[in-house]
Amino acid sequence: MTEYLCNSLGYSKQAYYKSLRSSNEGEERERYVLSIVEEIRRDLPRLGVLKLWKMLNANGLEVGRDWLFRLLHRHNLMVKMKKYRVITTDSRAWRRQYPNLVKGYKIERANQVWVSDITYLSTGKGFVYLSLVTDAYSRKIMGWEVHPNLDSDGPVKALYRALENGENDSFKNLIHHSDRGGQYCSAVYTGILKLHHVSISMTRDGSPYDNAIAERVNGVLKREWLNDISLKDINDARKHVERIIQVYNKKRPHLAVLGMVPEQAHRDKKKKFARVMF
Numbered sequence: 136m137t138e139y140l141c142n143s144l145g146y147s148k149q150a151y152y153k154s155l156r157s158s159n160e161g162e163e164r165e166r167y168v169l170s171i172v173e174e175i176r177r178d179l180p181r182l183g184v185l186k187l188w189k190m191l192n193a194n195g196l197e198v199g200r201d202w203l204f205r206l207l208h209r210h211n212l213m214v215k216m217k218k219y220r221v222i223t224t225d226s227r228a229w230r231r232q233y234p235n236l237v238k239g240y241k242i243e244r245a246n247q248v249w250v251s252d253i254t255y256l257s258t259g260k261g262f263v264y265l266s267l268v269t270d271a272y273s274r275k276i277m278g279w280e281v282h283p284n285l286d287s288d289g290p291v292k293a294l295y296r297a298l299e300n301g302e303n304d305s306f307k308n309l310i311h312h313s314d315r316g317g318q319y320c321s322a323v324y325t326g327i328l329k330l331h332h333v334s335i336s337m338t339r340d341g342s343p344y345d346n347a348i349a350e351r352v353n354g355v356l357k358r359e360w361l362n363d364i365s366l367k368d369i370n371d372a373r374k375h376v377e378r379i380i381q382v383y384n385k386k387r388p389h390l391a392v393l394g395m396v397p398e399q400a401h402r403d404k405k406k407k408f409a410r411v412m413f
Contacts, residue, residue, distance in 0.1 A: 165206055168198060172212065178382045181214045181359030189394050214359075232320060235345065236336035237271075237312050237412040245272045245401045246301055248336075248412065251290065251313040252349035254357065256281070256376075258366040265376060266290040268297035269352045271312075272408060274389045275397035276352065276380050277301060281373045287321040294327055312336040312412075314346050348412075356383065 172187060182190075184207055188200045207213055242248050248271040255262050266289045268278040278297025282289025298306070311328050313319040315337045328335050338345035360379045366372045384398045392400035392408045400408065 168196070168203070168206065169210060169212075171196065172207070178386050179359065180363065182387070183214050186388055186390065186394075189390075190388055193394060232315050233325075233335040233337045235312075235339050236310050236334060238345070240310075240412045241409060242272050242412060243407065243409045245270055245275070246306075246309055247272055248310045248312055249277060249297065250346055250349035251293070251311065251319065252346060252353055253285070253290065253316070253318065254353040256357075256361060256366060256372050258368050258372055260368045263369045263372050264289060265353070265356075265372075266293035267349065267352060268293050269349055270397075270401060271348050271412070273397050273401035274348070274352060274391060275384055275401040279376060279380055281369060281376055283369055285318065287318045287324055290318045291324055291327065294324065298327075298331060307332045310334045310336050312338075312346065313349070314338050355387075356380075359387075
């Protein structure tokens with residue numbers, strides 16, 4: 136992260152503290168911090184104040200949390216959240232449902248539990264859908280697909296991408312968790328999981344809290360990027376989603392993994408972010 140803030144952005148801690156000693160100390164300090172915030176938000180346009188504060192302080196640019204809040208509020212740089220809701224779960228496949236294997240389950244490493252979910256995206260030609268497969272430990276998006284309808288083809292393609300990005304020798308001990316939508320209960324989808332010796336887990340009552348990590352990652356992509364982009368059509372959506380997922384995996388810090396980015400947390404073998412699933 137130090138390299139991201141200092142080398143990539145062209146700033147240094149020495150320059151920061153020199154600005155504090157200037158005759159216009161307060162004004163120079165504000166301009167300096169605002170310029171860094173502007174650079175960070177070019178890739179992470181909806182990164183909130185708390186994460187910005189932690190990122191700055193972790194790299195030696197010491198600012199107060201409340202001071203940063205007031206600064207961004209004064210310059211109209213606070214993130215405004217938008218709420219949308221579309222039902223994407225088809226629960227008619229109850230007879231083929233699998234048990235919930237992760238409720239109260241402790242996650243201690245990458246590729247131990249993957250969570251999958253579907254959300255919608257609005258384009259100039261109507262709704263399209265985004266399927267994600269996310270590693271619950273590191274929050275890294277392992278696989279994705281933008282698709283035109285709610286059949287199983289889109290989630291299947293996202294799953295194949297995840298399997299290609301994963302480590303083959305870890306699949307035997309991997310659990311795949313999803314809601315009880317028909318897409319995930321389909322013979323094709325479950326057949327792929329069984330073929331790779333992946334255990335199948337599903338929510339029991341349809342509550343979003345039973346798949347909270349997947350819902351949260353969907354929300355991050357939409358609130359911080361996709362809701363602010365005018366998508367022309369499905370091809371435009373695919374182009375933006377691919378770019379955004381690269382930024383999310385490689386640049387966006389997560390409090391759940393102690394401020395690391397998902398890519399780093401996924402490959403880190405020393406740090407522990409053990410947590411219990413809902």
